[in-house]
Amino acid sequence: MTPFYPRTKRTSLPRPAAAAAWLMASCALFLPHGVSAQALLPGANGTTTTDTTPIPTATAATNTVPADTAAITTGSINTDAGEPLLNDPSIDEDMARTNLRENTVDGLRSQLDIDRNDAQGVRFGSFVLKPTLGQTYNFESNKTGDSKENRSYLETGLKGTLTSDWSRHQLTVTGEGTWQRNVSGTGETEPTADVEAALRLDLSEQTTATLKAGYHFEREDSTDPNAISRASTQSGVNQYTLGAGIERDFGILRGSAKVDFDRYTYGDAELENGGSLSRKDRNRNAGAVTVRVGYELSPALIPFIEASAGKSIYDLRKDMLGFERSYDSYGARAGIEADLGEKLNGEIALGYQTYRFDDDRLEELKGFTVDGTINWSPQRGTDVAYGISTGIEPSTTPGESGALVYTLSSRATHELRTALVARLSNSLTFRNFPSGNSDDEKVWLTGAGLTWDLNRYLALVGDISYEHTTRDSGPATNIARVGVGLTLRR
Secondary structure, three states: OOOOOOOOOOOOOOHHHHHHHHHHHHHHOOOOOOOOHHHHOEOOOOOEOOOOOOOOOOOOOOOOOOHHHOOOOOOOOOOOOOOOOOOOHHHHHHHHHHOOOOOOOOOOOOOOOOOOOOOOOEEEOOEEEEEEEEEEEEEEEEEEOOEEEEEEEEEEEEEEEEEEOOOOOEEEEEEEEEEEEEEEEOOOOOOEEEEEEEEEEEOOOOEEEEEEEEEEEEEOOOOOOOOOOOEEEOOEEEEEEEEEEEEEEEOOEEEEEEEEEEEEEEOOEEEOOOOEEOOHHHOEEEEEEEEEEEEOOEOOEEEEEEEEEEEEEEOOOOOOOOOOOOEEEEEEEEEEEEEOOOOEEEEEEEEEEEEEEOOOOOOOEEEEEEEEEEEEEEEOOEEEEEEEEEEEEEOOOOOOOEEEEEEEEEEEEEEEEOOEEEEEEEEEEEEEOOOOOOOOEEEEEEEEEEEEEOOOOEEEEEEEEEEEEEEOOOOOEEEEEEEEEEEEEO
């Protein structure tokens, strides 16, 4: 039997209006907070409107980004410590207003990156390879006292980055090498090679582990205090590295620990008389453990303390002059990280480092350390990086422990046009021998260059540099270089 429903009185609303009213009432029950049901109603022209006027509530009003800047995306730059990005909504909104990302000079690229590679790369399964091949023609003038040496040479450079495209974890392999061939004149070639693989493991939302392995090769500079004075070719230095680290976010506390291992081997130095000098007494293994704890005062300021301990063991117990150069190292630092957005970020730390040698005849090498980096963008299209670092270099001079090395550096890049970028760099290195048995040394290096992207695959590059080295005694060394070439990207 058909159920009987009593007849109800027809409302005064016409059928389309009644349907719209029922649609609004139904949607209001299911729409997210802040979106009105009226936004879904057809407009006068039959199209759907996009009115997203929030429904008034009793909660306190929050800051909002102005409508004309809503399309601009801002982000934080990770520091060297690898701290995770902060996502506090109120802080993000404040940063969006005060640190809006600057456009480039002609407004075509959102952020300047001097090492960028706009080529698409080559895909291998879940990996993307971006290779770069460069060829430059260079002229070098080397003057020490009354002795002067000129040469022209071709330099070939090969660089590649292989990056995984995984939803979780990441593997990055980078490689770079340069090879030089003299075209005219005489002078020592300076080949280099670098390979590094880094695996990031996202163990949890608060925990990240990192595994690293790498290789580095360079020829010892003739101006280095440990170089052989009468050598036609200095010793080649091979460095093998392994490392493992873990980082953990404990709320307002940030903790990290890492272990690093380095293996150094030295090739023979070729002498001017045709002979060779073995440098195997410098071969050594070095390991260090570093622990760091940071406290989050605010998302932008994180003070930290850091402690490290290490040991270096030489393959030969005594070098060719009878000194036992194996040593223990200890260090501590305290500093602060600052991340004020893309306009300004970095960290600075003060500390103390000491090397204690096995040989009692070698004085303990110790001193205060200053380390830090500051990244600053004073205006759109311009990036400036400042750095200061402190290192300790063991010596090969009889009775000499080594040197404290302080380096100040700066690098500026300015985008003249989207496809034309200018570079300027400076560095000043002080090498101080506390014992006074060796001459202290100062090295000033300055350079400038231009990169013109003809297209996303090909760029024209030009560079000029000048290096000035002085010592407490002896003549100064001046090296000037100029080069021009092409860089091919894929």
